[in-house]
Amino acid sequence: MDLIGTTRLIIWINQFDPFVQANDAAADIWQHSMEPITYDEAEAAVVAHYRANPGQQAQPGSILKRALNARASQEASTRAIEVPKTRRELEAQDGKIQRSWRQRNPEEWDRLMEQGRQERINDLKARGRI
Structure with a gap:
């Protein structure tokens, strides 16, 4: 997520939880944590955080961890649906069957x-x- 998306996320969180400060220092700290995820993933993680922990302030590390866990869970469920290749279909490292x-x-x-x-x-x- 870029700095604009991070700032937007902080302001969005601040509207619900005034203890999450919306200033330049907070934007820098949150930006470094939110970099590997998208805005939508972060927003969903914030909603899940406040749903599971009412009254507990959102922290960048916990939101990142929750978003990455949700992403891993989604990817695992997608992989579970895919039909595995048969042994003959697997390719060797040299590209040959x-x-x-x-x-x-x-x-x-x-x-x-x-x-x-x-x-x-x-x-x-x-x-x-x-």
Whole structure:
């Protein structure tokens, strides 16, 4: 939030709670705290603060914390609604689709499968099952 939005927020809070001062020093202090959030997030956090703590003065740190918690909660609920990607859809860091070991090494897979088949046949012959 910029300085104009912060000043607007302080004046808005001051209209309800006269203990929150609307002066240059307060604007500077609130500005540094409110920088990572938007005006709407700050306003909602102030309303939630006074709803949960009637008679307790709003502090920039508590409003920031409440706004960031609300943002995190909103983002988490949005992520919970999204359909997760399947393993094949996930991309590796190099931008290629992740593939299984078998897809990356088809010749080695075939060689090991044949080796296992031969070992099984030899085992069955040794037991007299073939």
